Every structure is written in structure tokens, then in C-alpha cells.
Amino acid sequence: MSANDKINELTISQPTKEMLSIAKEKGIETTWDRLEKQEPHCGFGQLGICCRNCTMGPCRIDPFGGEPRKGVCGATADTIVARNFARMVAAGTAAHSDHGRGVALTLLEGAEGKAPYPIKDKEKLKSVATKLGIEIEGKSDEEIAKEIAKKALEDFSRQNEDTLNFLKAYAPKKRFELWKSLGVLPRNIDREVVDIMHRTSIGVDNDPLSLIVQSIKTSLADGWGGSLLATELQDILFGTPQPVKGFADLGVLDEKKVNIIVHGHEPILSEKIVEAAESEEMQKLAKEVGAEGINVCGMCCTGNELLVRHGVPVAGNFLQQELAIITGAVEAMVVDVQCIMPSLPDIAKCYHTKIISTSKQAKFPGAVHIEFNEENADEIAKEIVKTAIENFKNRKKSVHIPNEKKECIVGFSVEAILSALGGSLDALIDAIKSGKIKGAVGIVGCNNPKVKHNYAHVELTKELIKNDILVVQTGCAAIACAEAGLLSLDAIELAGDGLKEVCKALNVPPVLHLGSCVDCSRILVLLGALAEALGVDISDLPVAGAAPEWMSEKAVAIGTYFVASGVFTVLGVVPPILGSKEVVKIATQDAEKLVGGKFAVETDPVKAAKLIIKHIEEKREKLGI
Ligand code: CUV
Ligand code: SF4
Numbered sequence: 001m002s003a004n005d006k007i008n009e010l011t012i013s014q015p016t017k018e019m020l021s022i023a024k025e026k027g028i029e030t031t032w033d034r035l036e037k038q039e040p041h042c043g044f045g046q047l048g049i050c051c052r053n054c055t056m057g058p059c060r061i062d063p064f065g066g067e068p069r070k071g072v073c074g075a076t077a078d079t080i081v082a083r084n085f086a087r088m089v090a091a092g093t094a095a096h097s098d099h100g101r102g103v104a105l106t107l108l109e110g111a112e113g114k115a116p117y118p119i120k121d122k123e124k125l126k127s128v129a130t131k132l133g134i135e136i137e138g139k140s141d142e143e144i145a146k147e148i149a150k151k152a153l154e155d156f157s158r159q160n161e162d163t164l165n166f167l168k169a170y171a172p173k174k175r176f177e178l179w180k181s182l183g184v185l186p187r188n189i190d191r192e193v194v195d196i197m198h199r200t201s202i203g204v205d206n207d208p209l210s211l212i213v214q215s216i217k218t219s220l221a222d223g224w225g226g227s228l229l230a231t232e233l234q235d236i237l238f239g240t241p242q243p244v245k246g247f248a249d250l251g252v253l254d255e256k257k258v259n260i261i262v263h264g265h266e267p268i269l270s271e272k273i274v275e276a277a278e279s280e281e282m283q284k285l286a287k288e289v290g291a292e293g294i295n296v297c298g299m300c301c302t303g304n305e306l307l308v309r310h311g312v313p314v315a316g317n318f319l320q321q322e323l324a325i326i327t328g329a330v331e332a333m334v335v336d337v338q339c340i341m342p343s344l345p346d347i348a349k350c351y352h353t354k355i356i357s358t359s360k361q362a363k364f365p366g367a368v369h370i371e372f373n374e375e376n377a378d379e380i381a382k383e384i385v386k387t388a389i390e391n392f393k394n395r396k397k398s399v400h401i402p403n404e405k406k407e408c409i410v411g412f413s414v415e416a417i418l419s420a421l422g423g424s425l426d427a428l429i430d431a432i433k434s435g436k437i438k439g440a441v442g443i444v445g446c447n448n449p450k451v452k453h454n455y456a457h458v459e460l461t462k463e464l465i466k467n468d469i470l471v472v473q474t475g476c477a478a479i480a481c482a483e484a485g486l487l488s489l490d491a492i493e494l495a496g497d498g499l500k501e502v503c504k505a506l507n508v509p510p511v512l513h514l515g516s517c518v519d520c521s522r523i524l525v526l527l528g529a530l531a532e533a534l535g536v537d538i539s540d541l542p543v544a545g546a547a548p549e550w551m552s553e554k555a556v557a558i559g560t561y562f563v564a565s566g567v568f569t570v571l572g573v574v575p576p577i578l579g580s581k582e583v584v585k586i587a588t589q590d591a592e593k594l595v596g597g598k599f600a601v602e603t604d605p606v607k608a609a610k611l612i613i614k615h616i617e618e619k620r621e622k623l624g625i
Contacts, residue, residue: 011319011453013483015250015402019323022400028347030322035449047579048081054202063579073202081580082208083200085556089215089222090196092557095338096518097189097226098361099266101156103233106268106374108149110237111142115374117268119145120239124415128232131169145236152229158188166232167224172528174537175565179220182594184213184564186221193218208582209590216564216595223561228521234305238271241411241515243420243508244311248482250320251405252313253329256292260388261315261324262306263299264336265516269358269372270302272381273334274312282385289392294385299324300339301475301516308411308515316483317454317476318551319447325353328399332388336372337362339446339552352394356384408487410513412472414526420506425533427506432542433625436498439542439616440470442523443477444558445550448573454480456548456572456605461486463609465510468496469616474520477548478513486511520558524565534623539566539596542619544612548572548605559599563587566596568615570608574601 001009007020010032023030044050049061051071059071061080070076075083110117119125119141126144129136134147155164163185168176179185186192196218199205205214235241253259260277262270276282277294286294297315298306306312315324318339324330325347333344334356345355345366355367358380363369370387372380412420421427431437441464447453457480461471465486473481481487486494492503495510503510514522523545531538545562547555550573562569577583592598602608 009452010449012455012458013249013453015404016320016323016453018400018402019250019326023323023326026326026350028326028350029343031319031341031343032449034343044579046574046576048084048576049077049579051075051080051083053083053200061579075206078208078580078582079206081577081583082211085575085577085583086196086200086211086215086218088553088556089218089560090193092552092554093189093218093222093226094193095554096222096230096557097156097193099337099518100152100226100230100233102266102268103230103237104149104152107145107233107237108153109374111145111149116378117237117374119236121236124232124235124240128236132165133169148233148236152233155225155229156188156190161187163187164189164221164225166229167220170228170525170528171224172532172538174531175528178537178595182213184217184220186217186225189221189225192221208580209586212583212586215560219557219560220564222557223521223524223565227518228524230518231515231521234267235413238267239309240415241308241413242416243409244308244411246307246311246408246410246482247313247405248307248408248479249405250316250324250327250402252295252297252315253324253327253401254295255329255399255401257295258286258289258291258293258389258392259330260294260296260385261299261330261333262296262302263321263333264340265301265338266336267302267305267309268374268377269334269336269381270298270306272377273384274306274310276378276381276385279382282382282389285386285389286392289389291389291392294389302336304475304478304513304516304519308413308513311410313405314479314482317447317479319449319453322347325351327401328396329401331391331395332356332384334358334384335362335364335367338554340364352391352396354387354391356387358384406483406485406488408482408513409489409509410478410482410487412508412512412514414522414529417512417526420508425529429530429533431498431502435625436468436502437470438468438498438620439544440472441543441612442472442474442520442545442562442567443548444474444517444520444523444545445547445555446476446552447480448549448551451549451573454483457481458484458486459605460546460548460572460609461511462494463606464612465491465495465499467609467613468498469613470499471511472514472523472526473511474514474523475517481511482513487513517554517558524561527565527567536623537566537596540619540623542616542623543567544615545569546572546608546612548608563591563597563599564595568597568600568612570600570602570611572603572605572608574603
């Protein structure tokens with residue numbers, strides 16, 4: 001295979017191909033090269049049957065039923081796989097929810113006047129307060145915000161057997177009762193994560209079902225707790241997304257301007273960077289160094305946060321982060337937490353690009369560390385932007401920015417969807433009942449170099465909209481489809497006749513971008529509202545979830561809370577559970593009897609679409625529509 005043929009196999013994105021061939025030419029190692037060096041991957045790890053939870057091991061189980069059948073402590077493959085799965089859910093929940101905690105603390109500090117975070121969306125403030133049962137009459141916005149923040153923080157600290165304030169306020173009744181009867185209502189977010197770490201340590205919980213039940217409980221603490229409160233409180237602080245035009249792909253970088261990429265997950269920092277870059281002082285400084293201005297672009301989920309709220313251009317998704325640096329046009333890549341490749345400082349060494357780490361929790365050898373804190377947010381953001389501007393003069397001549405970017409319409413919060421529908425879900429429900437829209441599918445999650453970049457996201461999405469299924473998206477999936485032009489009004493033409501008619505009438509794309517990974521909670525809220533409006537449970541709805549190119553532990557937490565919320569969820573990358581027949585059976589069959597949702601694994605996006613369409617048709621039939 002020639003080098004170009006090989007690159008064509010790695011991605012469907014033209015700008016990505018372009019940058020990959022430059023990387024090749026210059027001998028710069030990327031994630032794809034490193035994947036190759038890792039292959040073949042260890043079979044024990046892939047099947048989930050290796051355990052490192054104590055020093056009597058590490059232990060491995062023979063996948064073919066021979067010896068060893070047990071770890072030194074006596075743990076079986078079923079125990080080991082279930083324990084490993086639970087730990088992935090715990091890690092994913094921890095990541096989303098720790099982010100949520102940060103937002104709650106920022107809301108509190110802002111309301112107390114200790115940090116420069118005023119309340120942007122007063123309407124949302126009031127609606128969240130009302131949902132949580134907080135009296136708003138006669139109280140100032142700051143008082144209300146404080147009470148909301150405290151309710152959120154209580155969800156991290158409650159020591160009794162009661163459940164989360166946010167889950168109680170947002171989950172549909174039928175689901176709530178089901179979870180209650182199953183004993184999976186989370187007590188507090190931190191506690192469920194700790195519970196998993198405890199019970200998966202040597203010699204505690206050895207029953208795969210019990211371990212999966214705790215995984216479900218923990219994932220609910222993520223979806224209806226940590227992630228949901230992150231979304232809601234971020235909307236209060238930074239505004240609830242409304243439809244807005246944006247651009248996506250590496251072509252959003254601008255050769256004539258100071259390019260700053262904000263990468264990671266938390267808008268608490270990136271919102272301030274955008275503000276600082278827009279200030280007269282910084283604009284002036286940029287002109288002084290000979291740039292035409294400052295171009296702040298996003299990447300991954302912090303990119304999604306800025307894109308859906310302000311239309312800030314997004315330079316790419318997970319697998320494009322290294323390539324952005326290779327354009328030679330990035331003065332600074334500012335990172336906070338999550339999904340930031342440790343390789344970035346190494347690649348940046350070949351260019352003038354400064355990797356600026358900002359979080360106490362995430363330091364990168366080789367990066368410049370400018371630590372962020374909420375109290376001094378404005379000053380620190382300015383310092384970061386200034387550092388980028390000053391670096392403009394160090395840019396080398398050999399800049400190569402691919403000239404492709406795609407227009408997209410994004411920002412479909414639940415509030416925005418409702419207002420596009422004229423204030424209630426009726427129009428959507430009518431369209432579903434009449435069959436113009438057959439159902440809805442949430443496509444979410446990462447990129448993974450084991451999957452052709454963006455291919456599975458885009459193919460699955462195209463298949464579904466062609467079959468009159470509305471698609472809602474978050475995360476890197478949404479960026480993939482933005483780059484493929486599927487988040488534009490032009491994409492309406494790719495939809496089946498029924499969906500086409502509805503999208504045209506509402507003037508919305510057939511694929512709706514809801515936001516970042518924590519905004520998967522918006523999908524839950526939407527599903528809950530649909531179920532209540534129809535008087536059924538979420539598990540009765542003609543809907544499904546998919547993570548076609550997932551890689552992160554966070555995606556395992558998301559997939560699990562989708563399933564636990566009653567949603568059929570298709571994974572495009574095989575999770576490390578095949579070493580246990582028992583766990584596979586629970587995840588792909590028994591879960592349905594318990595919670596109404598289950599997992600399926602299908603690596604081919606066209607076949608995945610078929611599975612989903614069949615599922616949706618079955619659900620429609622059961623509903624009698
Ligand atoms: Ni949080 S978790 S690669 S950036 S979606 Fe993107 Fe989204 Fe996965 Fe990470
Ligand atoms: Fe081996 Fe058991 Fe220790 Fe795991 S917990 S490493 S299976 S002895």
C-alpha cells in the first residue's frame with residue numbers, strides 16, 4: 001500500500017488526510033503511529049480478564065477455559081471482568097462529576113461575589129430553582145444561585161440513604177419508581193464512585209450481577225447527577241444554547257491572526273479566554289505584533305461548549321488535536337482536563353506552539369503551566385492570551401492550514417428544541433405518531449484510532465436520517481458530523497421524505513448538536529419529557545443511543561446510564577468484557593429485563609443502523625403507532 005492509500009484508510013476527513021501526510025513527511029509521530037506500535041494488543045486486556053488489583057497478581061485467566069481459571073485470590077473471569085467494567089464506570093463518572101462540582105463551586109463563588117462569574121441566564125436560573133423546589137419569590141438572583149449551588153453540592157455529600165436532588169427533580173416518575181424498586185437510586189455522587197473502588201478491591205464483591213448493579217447506580221449518579229448539574233449550572237452561568245451558526249474543521253485556523261486553541265472540557269476557563277481575547281487591550285496588542293486579530297478556536301468538548309453557546313469555531317475533534325499543532329499556525333493550545341493527549345508538548349517542540357496547561361489536576365511535562373483559579377479568572381485569562389500573542393513573532397514560515405471548514409447550525413438545548421417546536425413537544429410527538437419521524441437516536445462519544453476517523457459517526461448518522469430517524473448528538477460525534485456537513489440545512493436533502501418535511505418546516509438540520517459530553521444529560525431530559533408527554537416510560541420510546549467510535553471511560557459511564565435509563569445502546573468499539581460470558585449476558589440481554597435498556601456491539605455502522613432501525617420499529621409497533 002502506498003503512503004497515501006494508507007492515509008486514506010485512517011480518516012474520511014480531507015483536512016486530516018492533508019495534515020497526516022505532512023506529519024509523515026516531517027517524521028512526526030502521531031497517535032496512529034503509536035497505535036501501530038502497540039499492535040497486536042494484549043488479548044487478556046482486550047477481553048477484560050487481567051487483574052492488577054493486588055500484588056498477589058497481576059493475574060490473567062485463560063480465555064479458552066483452560067488453566068489458569070482463577071486469580072491467586074480465587075477471582076474468576078466473571079468477577080475480574082465485572083470489577084474492571086465497574087472501575088471504568090467509576091472513572092467516567094468521576095471525570096464528568098468532578099467537572100460538575102467545579103461548576104457548582106464557581107456558581108457559589110460567583111453568587112458570593114468572590115469570583116467574576118455573574119449569572120447570564122436568569123430565566124434558566126429560575127427554572128432550575130423551581131424544578132429543585134427552591135422558593136424564588138422575593139429572593140435576589142444571587143440568593144437563588146447560592147441555594148441551587150448548595151443543592152448541587154449536597155449531591156456530592158449526602159450521608160443518608162436519600163437520593164440526589166437533581167435526579168429527583170429531573171427524572172421521569174416511572175423511571176424513578178423503577179430505580180427505587182431496584183435499589184439503584186444513587187445516594188451521593190462521590191459515594192457511589194468510592195463504593196465501586198471499595199467493592200472492587202481484593203476480596204470484597206465477587207458477584208458479577210451485584211457489581212453491574214452498582215455500576216448502574218453509579219452511572220445514574222453521573223447522567224442524572226454530575227453531568228446534568230454541570231449542564232444546568234453552566235447554562236445559568238454562560239447562557240442556554242440557542243441555534244447559532246458556526247464553523248468546524250482545521251480550516252477555521254487563520255494564518256493572519258493569533259490562533260489560540262482551547263482544548264479540554266471546562267467552559268469556566270475557556271469562556272474567560274474568549275472574553276479576554278475580545279478585549280480592546282488584547283486586540284491592540286495583537287495588532288502591535290503584526291497580527292490582524294485573535295482567533296480563538298475550540299477543540300473537543302470545551303470546543304463544543306463554546307460552539308453551541310457562542311458559535312466559536314471548532315478546529316476539530318479528539319483525533320485532530322495533534323494535527324492542529326502540525327499546521328504550524330497555533331500560537332497556543334490552552335488545555336484544562338480530559339482527552340488531552342500527553343504527546344502534545346512533544347509535537348509542539350517541532351513548532352513554536354506553546355502548550356499551556358491550566359489545571360491543578362492536569363500537568364504536562366514540557367508544557368507551560370499557568371494555573372487557573374476562579375477568583376482571578378480575568379487576570380489569568382489575559383495572561384494566557386498575552387502569552388499567545390507574544391508567541392506570534394516566533395511562528396515559522398512553513399505554515400500549512402487546510403482550507404476546508406464546514407458551516408453548521410448548532411445549539412439545540414432542550415429549551416431551544418422546544419422553542420423551535422413552538423413551545424411544546426406536541427409537534428414532535430405528532431410527527432413521531434404519524435411516522436414522518438420514525439424515532440430519535442443519540443449518537444455520542446469519542447474518536448478512536450482503531451476506527452477510521454469520523455467514518456462510523458458519519459455513516460451511522462447518514463443511514464439513520466435517510467430512514468427518517470432524527471439524530472441528536474454531543475461530543476466528538478457532533479464535531480465529526482459538523483465536519484461532514486451534516487449539521488447544516490443542506491443536509492436536510494439527505495433525510496428521508498418524512499424527516500425532510502419536518503426539518504424544512506422547522507428550519508432545522510436533521511442532526512441536532514446538543515453540546516459537550518456532559519450535555520448527554522440534555523438527551524436524558526429530552527427523553528424524560530417525551531416519555532411523560534406520551535404517558536409511557538423511556539424504555540417504551542422508539543429511540544436508541546450509539547457510541548460508534550468511543551474510547552474513554554467516560555463513554556462507558558454514559559453508555560451505562562443510557563441503558564439504565566431504558567435506552568437500547570449500540571457500541572461501535574468492543575468493550576473489554578468478552579472474557580466473561582456472564583457479564584456479556586447481563587449487558588446485552590438481562591439488563592433489558594431489569595431496566596428496559598441493553599447494550600449491543602456492532603462495529604459496522606451500516607449494520608448498527610439496521611439494528612437500531614429494527615429496534616425502533618419494534619418499539620413503534622408496541623406503542624401501536
Ligand atoms: Ni468529552 S470523551 S474524546 S472530548 S467525546 Fe471526544 Fe468529548 Fe470522547 Fe473526549
Ligand atoms: Fe490476582 Fe485476585 Fe489480586 Fe486480582 S485481586 S491481582 S485476581 S489475586
